[in-house]
Amino acid sequence: MSRVFVSADELLAHLRYLGEMLSSESDAFTELEHGLQTAALLATVAPHDSELHIAGLIHDLAHPWDGPGQPKHAVMGADAVRPLLGNRVADLIAGHVPAKRWLVTRDANYRAQLTEDSIMTLAAQGGDMSDAELAWFESLDSWQAMVELRRADDGAKVPGAITPGLDVYETPIRMRASLGTT
Template structure:
């Protein structure tokens, strides 16, 4: 979604993901310890290892923080921004998982109160709605994508390791093409 438009091709998406190299979740670089590029690759890599058959989940991990690149500083809305940018290309499930990665953080903060978050995730939790209340927890648990969203969130939290090499964006082009082709297959 450059200039308000959805990403229309895998080539455009790979270019956008490549632009995450040297881009950070906070404009002043006080946030997480890896740039958005390394974070995307690490998150997707963890999901590939834990859920090798779920290509949509892996791709959601790769693109889940694109909203930080598209609208820097919009911690509360980055999930929606990223989801809107990729929905036309990657389909409804990938976009939904991207949207749900923030509610999944709020959910995990409610059901696992001692769970460690990065300093930046702890800060942004407040602007993203805070810890879920009991009614929100019940609604989230009833969502058919809740388990996958929690898995994405757990990989998101773990994919922040400085210096961990897990390939490059070109490695993901075939998976992105596969998911894009499947998104609108008859």
């Protein structure tokens, strides 16, 4: 079941719920830990891009709503936060699946680094990009940030990794929500 968040409080409550849910990819960490690791990695590669950190934190927030292979979770997650957090955060979330397909197509070493689960879901997500799809993706405003999010996503699967907690992101989320849709 999909939904749309109407307040930062609602979104933060959902993120806490993800802290009690094991990752769809591993029993060794929670969905929230995966998001926190993604955000922490993005903070090192793009320290001033708060919207990218938020998008990394919440990019898989729709995992509980999607089905096997998670074919729709990126779009569902983007739709859920677009009214609250604006178009760029939503687009970054929507972009993390096409970014995986872009990397698989453009980077010969990338596929070898994917986990078994990630290779399986790739087929459900569309597989390699065609030339037209590559041109479309590279025309998007934030496509390079989407690729950064994807690379962080792939590195954010370390059991027991120590990261900043959810509290670090509460103020940035509330500040972004107060700006409305831009």
